[in-house]
Amino acid sequence: DTTSMALVLNNIGYTNLKLGKYAEALNAFKRSLKLGKKSGFTTEDFANLYSNISICYQNLKDNDRALLNIRIALDSLYKTKNYYEIARLENITANLFFKSDDMYYADLYSRNSIENAQKSGEKYLLSVCYFTYSRVLREGNDFIMALEYYEKYLNLRDSINFVQKLAEQERERKVNELEKAEKETKLQIADEQVKDLALKQLRLEAEKRDKELALLR
Numbered sequence: 001d002t003t004s005m006a007l008v009l010n011n012i013g014y015t016n017l018k019l020g021k022y023a024e025a026l027n028a029f030k031r032s033l034k035l036g037k038k039s040g041f042t043t044e045d046f047a048n049l050y051s052n053i054s055i056c057y058q059n060l061k062d063n064d065r066a067l068l069n070i071r072i073a074l075d076s077l078y079k080t081k082n083y084y085e086i087a088r089l090e091n092i093t094a095n096l097f098f099k100s101d102d103m104y105y106a107d108l109y110s111r112n113s114i115e116n117a118q119k120s121g122e123k124y125l126l127s128v129c130y131f132t133y134s135r136v137l138r139e140g141n142d143f144i145m146a147l148e149y150y151e152k153y154l155n156l157r158d159s160i161n162f163v164q165k166l167a168e169q170e171r172e173r174k175v176n177e178l179e180k181a182e183k184e185t186k187l188q189i190a191d192e193q194v195k196d197l198a199l200k201q202l203r204l205e206a207e208k209r210d211k212e213l214a215l216l217r
Contacts, residue, residue: 006035013052017059026056043080047073051089058096067096084125087116091129098136106136127156 013028033049041049050073057066070093077086090113097106110133117126130153137146 002035003039003041006032006039006041009035010049010052013056017052017056020059022056022059026053026060029053029056043076044082044085047077047085047089049073050076051092054092063096063100067093067100070096083116083120084122087113087120087122087125087129090116091125091132094132094136098132098139103136103140107133107140110136123156123160127153127160130156 009028009032013025013032016022016025016028029049029052033046033053036045036049050069054066054069054073057063057069070089074086074089074093077089080086090109094106094108094110094113097103097109110129113129114126114133117129120126130149134146134149134153137143137149
């Protein structure tokens with residue numbers, strides 16, 4: 001079952017990546033890629049594998065191979081309308097070119113990532129892309145535009161944090177309501193149990209009186 005083997009190898013690679021074992025992760029991803037070609041992986045699956053391989057090369061300080069693999073991933077994704085993944089990988093590519101001091105391509109991929117992030121509607125990703133572009137502009141000595149995009153990043157980040165805070169408050173309110181309802185239910189159950197015990201006691205006493213009355217008769 002080559003498809004399942006490829007998926008498991010991808011998971012092994014991802015686990016090793018998280019553990020900082022980049023050589024082992026790279027080996028697992030390459031094996032997964034080889035099996036994926038046999039089993040007919042989707043375009044997104046291949047893009048994911050190539051981007052994982054790129055991340056391994058980044059951590060192994062091999063920037064050229066990291067760029068090569070991330071661009072292969074992007075070329076396959078450009079055939080789709082997965083704007084979120086395209087923007088995410090374009091932002092990574094921009095940062096790789098930035099590290100290589102290639103400001104022309106860093107600027108190109110960074111601007112493209114902003115455009116695709118806007119299409120995706122993902123605000124957090126867009127804020128990350130704004131931040132990357134502000135760094136690229138600052139490095140290119142365009143300080144006015146760098147400040148403009150840094151402010152865009154800050155405004156969007158603050159907006160996201162505000163929305164998250166409201167969502168957290170709403171969750172806390174719902175949790176408190178549930179806890180309150182649970183306590184009330186428990187008290188009600190306890191009250192019902194007390195009433196039930198009292199009723200049983202009254203029945204026992206009534207039965208006792210009936211027996212005593214029968215004996216007296």
